[in-house]
Amino acid sequence: MSLNVAPPPAAHRPPRGSRRRTPSTGRRGWSAFDLKAVPYLLVSPYFLLFAAFGLFPLVFTLWYSLYDYDLAGTTEWAGLDNYAKLLADEDFWNAVTNTTGIFFLATVPQMLIALMLANALNKRLRFRLAIRMSVLFPLVTSVVAVAIVFSQLFARDWGLANWLLGLVGVEPINWRAERLPSWIAIALMVDWRWTGYNAIIFLAGMQTIPKDLYEAAAIDGASRRRQFWQITLPMLKPTMIFVVLNSTIGGLTLFAEPTTFYNGNVDGGSQGQFQTVAMFIVKQGFREFDYGYAAAAAWMLFLLILVGAAINFVLVRRIR
Amino acid sequence: MTNWKPAVMTRVMLAFTVILSVFPLYWMLVIASRSNSEAVAVPPPLLPGGNLGENIMAVLQHEDAKFLTGLLNSMIVATTVTVSVVLISTLAGFAFARLRFKGSKILLMAVLLTMMVPLQQMGVVPLYRLMVSLEWTGTLQAVILPYLLNGFGVFLMTQYTTQAVPNELVEAARVDGASTLRVWWSVVLPAVRPGMAVLGINTFMLMWNDFMWPLIVLTGENPTVQIAITQLNMRFATNYTLIFAGTALSIIPLIVVFVAFGRQIVGGIMEGAVKA
Numbered sequence: 001m002s003l004n005v006a007p008p009p010a011a012h013r014p015p016r017g018s019r020r021r022t023p024s025t026g027r028r029g030w031s032a033f034d035l036k037a038v039p040y041l042l043v044s045p046y047f048l049l050f051a052a053f054g055l056f057p058l059v060f061t062l063w064y065s066l067y068d069y070d071l072a073g074t075t076e077w078a079g080l081d082n083y084a085k086l087l088a089d090e091d092f093w094n095a096v097t098n099t100t101g102i103f104f105l106a107t108v109p110q111m112l113i114a115l116m117l118a119n120a121l122n123k124r125l126r127f128r129l130a131i132r133m134s135v136l137f138p139l140v141t142s143v144v145a146v147a148i149v150f151s152q153l154f155a156r157d158w159g160l161a162n163w164l165l166g167l168v169g170v171e172p173i174n175w176r177a178e179r180l181p182s183w184i185a186i187a188l189m190v191d192w193r194w195t196g197y198n199a200i201i202f203l204a205g206m207q208t209i210p211k212d213l214y215e216a217a218a219i220d221g222a223s224r225r226r227q228f229w230q231i232t233l234p235m236l237k238p239t240m241i242f243v244v245l246n247s248t249i250g251g252l253t254l255f256a257e258p259t260t261f262y263n264g265n266v267d268g269g270s271q272g273q274f275q276t277v278a279m280f281i282v283k284q285g286f287r288e289f290d291y292g293y294a295a296a297a298a299w300m301l302f303l304l305i306l307v308g309a310a311i312n313f314v315l316v317r318r319i320r
Numbered sequence: 321m322t323n324w325k326p327a328v329m330t331r332v333m334l335a336f337t338v339i340l341s342v343f344p345l346y347w348m349l350v351i352a353s354r355s356n357s358e359a360v361a362v363p364p365p366l367l368p369g370g371n372l373g374e375n376i377m378a379v380l381q382h383e384d385a386k387f388l389t390g391l392l393n394s395m396i397v398a399t400t401v402t403v404s405v406v407l408i409s410t411l412a413g414f415a416f417a418r419l420r421f422k423g424s425k426i427l428l429m430a431v432l433l434t435m436m437v438p439l440q441q442m443g444v445v446p447l448y449r450l451m452v453s454l455e456w457t458g459t460l461q462a463v464i465l466p467y468l469l470n471g472f473g474v475f476l477m478t479q480y481t482t483q484a485v486p487n488e489l490v491e492a493a494r495v496d497g498a499s500t501l502r503v504w505w506s507v508v509l510p511a512v513r514p515g516m517a518v519l520g521i522n523t524f525m526l527m528w529n530d531f532m533w534p535l536i537v538l539t540g541e542n543p544t545v546q547i548a549i550t551q552l553n554m555r556f557a558t559n560y561t562l563i564f565a566g567t568a569l570s571i572i573p574l575i576v577v578f579v580a581f582g583r584q585i586v587g588g589i590m591e592g593a594v595k596a
């Protein structure tokens with residue numbers, strides 16, 4: 001840029017014209033730099049960090065997954081052995097089953113309740129802000145704290161859940177020891193935290209739907225219920241894609257709730273009945289120090305998320 | 321809207337939801353303010369007792385729990401990450417929204433793609449090995465660094481700047497001779513402050529709650545608050561009052577933030593959702 005030495009118009013030439021860079025070309029050079037290069041400077045912090053802490057771990061996870069590590073610290077090329085072993089590993093499939101099972105148990109009711117709740121919040125109400133805030137309240141509590149509170153609520157001997165069930169004559173349930181009860185307890189923790197948040201997002205989507213659509217439908221004699229199914233739901237599609245994608249990523253990487261449910265242990269219960277894939281990765285990598293195996297499992301988790309996101313996307317698209 | 325009064329069903333449903341939302345926290349206070357024998361009584365206690373101060377002091381003074389260290393560490397981690405993410409995102413958001421440069425569309429697409437990848441879960445093995453080779457395991461920078469990268473932040477600030485800063489404003493400042501950084505400082509920053517607040521609150525809450533990565537990379541000697549509670553929970557599994565007093569302590573900063581900025585949080589979440 002400093003090579004730009006086109007002489008300035010004669011009238012503006014400084015009296016002793018011996019300097020090669022006049023103030024005015026210097027300024028032009030700076031402004032060209034400012035326009036062309038500064039934008040890259042502004043976005044560079046993000047991309048430098050991405051290279052170091054995003055791209056590097058992704059690529060090296062692949063690299064690690066092709067090696068065999070053992071406790072003694074020896075490293076050996078393994079090719080695709082880790083993946084083959086993983087596909088034949090019952091514990092891994094158990095974790096996949098648990099993750100998807102808890103995900104469905106949590107997500108399906110959560111979406112339905114969030115939609116109903118958003119519909120209710122969309123009406124004229126007193127204490128609007130207070131209600132919206134209390135619906136969001138669970139989100140600002142810390143995950144581990146909530147999981148501990150729920151673990152105590154679902155304790156076998158002194159838990160509130162069993163005490164309440166006992167009042168209606170149900171035998172105490174050992175929530176932690178059995179598969180389905182433990183899934184239900186964990187799904188409830190997830191739902192308690194996220195249903196209100198998703199309802200608020202649905203509410204935001206509902207408020208962008210033009211009012212005259214409803215007025216026209218009312219004139220045509222469509223009932224409130226019918227308006228909900230024929231107008232609200234289809235118009236909410238973009239919001240729903242956002243919510244479902246978020247829930248899929250969050251649900252399939254579930255870690256804090258089930259881990260805390262077993263007092264901070266990543267085994268996920270005595271039989272691994274609620275060990276999720278994220279817990280499996282941490283167990284293989286940081287309890288057994290089999291880095292290669294954990295890395296392969298991490299790539300499988302990514303695959304699971306892609307499949308999950310694709311299925312959800314197709315399902316949501318079918319709403320019309 | 322022809323119906324002025326919401327139907328009874330709606331009211332019941334909302335009341336029920338509000339109670340359910342607040343109950344577990346109320347329950348936390350009930351147990352945290354009781355003695356251990358009361359906490360496990362049948363039927364369970366339903367009202368708070370008088371031991372809250374005592375239990376909280378017991379948690380703070382417990383030598384193995386490192387609870388004060390945990391609170392302080394979480395403050396440092398969450399604040400550092402929040403300030404850097406907001407700064408990085410505001411700079412990049414301005415560039416993507418209002419500056420013309422070659423490759424900007426492709427770079428923005430790249431940011432959106434990175435939002436889809438759960439990097440902190442996927443990359444744990446290399447990230448951990450990296451921290452080991454830098455001898456940073458057990459230190460706070462090991463927790464902080466991987467989270468400075470936040471695609472959602474860049475996306476949000478790009479959207480916000482596009483909407484809050486008209487192009488004419490940028491052009492006018494340019495005509496007056498302002499440099500790009502000057503435009504950012506004097507024109508963009510004042511206009512996008514609400515967006516920065518939303519991103520900041522969001523990031524702070526996420527970091528305060530982060531669990532998996534600190535559990536891997538930190539030790540019990542130098543925990544974040546979530547790890548400190550987990551340690552309490554592991555070592556004193558039946559000492560409910562102690563654990564619940566700890567959990568109560570761990571969410572107090574979040575509740576303070578929430579009550580202070582409740583209106584902005586609700587508004588921000590709703591705005592962010594519509595723009596996404």
